[in-house]
Amino acid sequence: MQINVSLLNAHDFCPRVIYLKEVMEIAPDASIRKTKGLIGHAARKELSLRQSKLLGRVSCASEIENCLFCELDNVLSDFPYIYKNLLEDNDIDYEKLLAEIKSEMLPEIKIINEKLMLVVDELGIDKALEYVTPWKVEYFMKSENLKLSGRIDKVMKQNNNLIPVEIKTSSPPHSVWQGDRIQTCAYCLLLEDKFNGKISYGFVEYTKIHEQRPVMTTEQLRRTVINTRDxxxxxxxxxxxxxxxxxxxxxxxACDFKEVCYEI
Ligand code: SF4
Incomplete structure (x- = not known):
C-alpha cells in the first residue's frame, strides 16, 4: 500500500477525514465557498510557478510589478484550459468567481512585488532568476520502501542540494502549520530515498505573504512522518x-464533512 503524502496533512487536521473520504468514499457537498477556495488555490499556485518565467522578461526591478499584473491576467485567461476539471459545474458563474479571485489577489501582487524586488536588488537579475527557477515543478515521486507517494510543487536545486517546496495558499500561522511541516518532511524523505542523499530542510511557501518558511528534517519530525503514515x-x-x-x-x-461526520 502506498499513501499519498497529502493524506498525512489531512490526518494531522483530523484522522476521521481520512475515514470519511477514503474509506466511506463520502464527497463533501460542493459549495461556492469551497469551489472558490479550490480555484483561488490553483490560481495562486499557478502564479507562483510562473515566477521564473516572469523574471526572465524584466531587465530591472522596477518592471516586476507590471509584469506581475500581466501574468495574473495570463493566469486567469489560461485557467479554463489548465484547470478544466475545476470548472465543471454549470450552475456556477466562473467568470464572476475568477473576477472576485483576481480582486482578492491584487493586494497580494503588491507583496510579491516587494519581495521579488528585494531579491533582484540583492542578487541582480541573473542570480535572482537562478534563485527562483525550480529544478522541477509538480514532480511526482513514489517509494516502495517508504510506502509513500506524492507530487512536489517545486524542487529547487542549490549547490547540488535538492530542496522541496510545498505551496500553500491558506493563511499562514506564526511559523508553519504542523500538517504542512509533516507533508514537507515527507517530500524530503521521498527525495532522499530516490537520490540517496540527506536533505536537511524543505520549504513551505505561503503565497499570501510570499514567504518561504523552512522545515528542518529533525529526527522527531521524521518519526512523526512515519507514525502518521502508519x-x-x-x-x-x-x-x-x-x-x-x-x-x-x-x-x-471549518470541516467539509461536518454535516455527515456526527451522523455516522
Ligand atoms: S467534523 Fe470534526 S471530527 Fe468530523 S471529520 Fe471534521 S474535523 Fe473531524
Missing amino acids: NVIEILEGKVPEICPHGSGKKCE
Whole structure:
C-alpha cells in the first residue's frame, strides 16, 4: 500500500477525514465557498510557478510589478484550459468567481512585488532568476520502501542540494502549520530515498505573504512522518477514528464533512 503524502496533512487536521473520504468514499457537498477556495488555490499556485518565467522578461526591478499584473491576467485567461476539471459545474458563474479571485489577489501582487524586488536588488537579475527557477515543478515521486507517494510543487536545486517546496495558499500561522511541516518532511524523505542523499530542510511557501518558511528534517519530525503514515494505513485497513479526536470545535466548524461526520 502506498499513501499519498497529502493524506498525512489531512490526518494531522483530523484522522476521521481520512475515514470519511477514503474509506466511506463520502464527497463533501460542493459549495461556492469551497469551489472558490479550490480555484483561488490553483490560481495562486499557478502564479507562483510562473515566477521564473516572469523574471526572465524584466531587465530591472522596477518592471516586476507590471509584469506581475500581466501574468495574473495570463493566469486567469489560461485557467479554463489548465484547470478544466475545476470548472465543471454549470450552475456556477466562473467568470464572476475568477473576477472576485483576481480582486482578492491584487493586494497580494503588491507583496510579491516587494519581495521579488528585494531579491533582484540583492542578487541582480541573473542570480535572482537562478534563485527562483525550480529544478522541477509538480514532480511526482513514489517509494516502495517508504510506502509513500506524492507530487512536489517545486524542487529547487542549490549547490547540488535538492530542496522541496510545498505551496500553500491558506493563511499562514506564526511559523508553519504542523500538517504542512509533516507533508514537507515527507517530500524530503521521498527525495532522499530516490537520490540517496540527506536533505536537511524543505520549504513551505505561503503565497499570501510570499514567504518561504523552512522545515528542518529533525529526527522527531521524521518519526512523526512515519507514525502518521502508519496511522493512515491503519484507518485505510479498517480502524475507525473516534469523532473529534483533536477536541477542537473550531476544526469541526471549518470541516467539509461536518454535516455527515456526527451522523455516522
Ligand atoms: S467534523 Fe470534526 S471530527 Fe468530523 S471529520 Fe471534521 S474535523 Fe473531524
